[in-house]
Amino acid sequence: MKNPLDTLWGTVISGLVITFVLFYIVKFAMQ
Amino acid sequence: MDFLQLGIGRWLHVVSGVMWIGLLYYFNFVQVPALAEAAKDGSGAGITKHVAPRALFWFRWGALATWVFGAIILGRHFLEAFLFMKSAYYPIGVGAWLGTIMFFNVWVLIWPNQKKILGMVQASDAEKAKSRRIAFLASRTNTMLSIPLLFFMTASGGLFRTAVWG
Numbered sequence: 001m002k003n004p005l006d007t008l009w010g011t012v013i014s015g016l017v018i019t020f021v022l023f024y025i026v027k028f029a030m031q
Numbered sequence: 032m033d034f035l036q037l038g039i040g041r042w043l044h045v046v047s048g049v050m051w052i053g054l055l056y057y058f059n060f061v062q063v064p065a066l067a068e069a070a071k072d073g074s075g076a077g078i079t080k081h082v083a084p085r086a087l088f089w090f091r092w093g094a095l096a097t098w099v100f101g102a103i104i105l106g107r108h109f110l111e112a113f114l115f116m117k118s119a120y121y122p123i124g125v126g127a128w129l130g131t132i133m134f135f136n137v138w139v140l141i142w143p144n145q146k147k148i149l150g151m152v153q154a155s156d157a158e159k160a161k162s163r164r165i166a167f168l169a170s171r172t173n174t175m176l177s178i179p180l181l182f183f184m185t186a187s188g189g190l191f192r193t194a195v196w197g
Contacts, residue, residue: 005171008060015178022125022179030118030196 036106044100048184050093051137052177054086059174062086063167079149087145094137101130122196126183133173133180140169 004010062078069075102109105127111117112124144162147154154162186195 003168005168005175008064011059011171011175012178015175018175019179019182023182026121026125026183027196030121 040104047096051097054090098134123187129180136169
């Protein structure tokens with residue numbers, strides 16, 4: 001599999017996915 | 032004291048953060064693609080000689096200043112944030128960890144390898160090729176992490192905090 005960090009779009013999309021995942025983890029943990 | 036620590040501290044944290052992340056985006060969105068294009072006709076020497084060392088100077092010291100001012104703002108809540116001791120500090124704790132990982136990448140992975148790539152320290156062609164890949168991936172990792180970093184930083188205070196976390 002190609003490393004997503006080799007392209008700018010792969011990098012940005014990976015960042016958005018991490019943001020989404022961390023947001024829900026923190027939101028859940030704060031309840 | 033609050034004025035200095037929180038008012039001036041947060042302002043300087045943002046100013047140095049703009050310097051750091053602004054140059055990170057310059058490297059990833061402008062310089063790397065430009066050097067790839069310039070490699071085709073061998074016209075990239077001006078960038079590597081005159082632009083990259085200056086950009087790297089403000090980049091790495093901007094990173095240090097951002098981290099230090101961030102630590103100053105956290106002050107006596109530093110451990111509560113980093114160790115996730117109180118739920119109120121979870122959002123800024125995540126932001127602080129992301130910023131710390133990125134700060135580590137700048138000083139431990141990007142800068143030492145860039146010195147080899149730019150010829151500031153001796154390195155063989157094989158070492159330079161390896162350094163280029165390490166510095167590139169560390170820089171791309173920081174670009175990726177800057178997206179959640181900026182979310183957690185902006186969603187950790189005032190009206191924005193209430194809007195995001197309730």
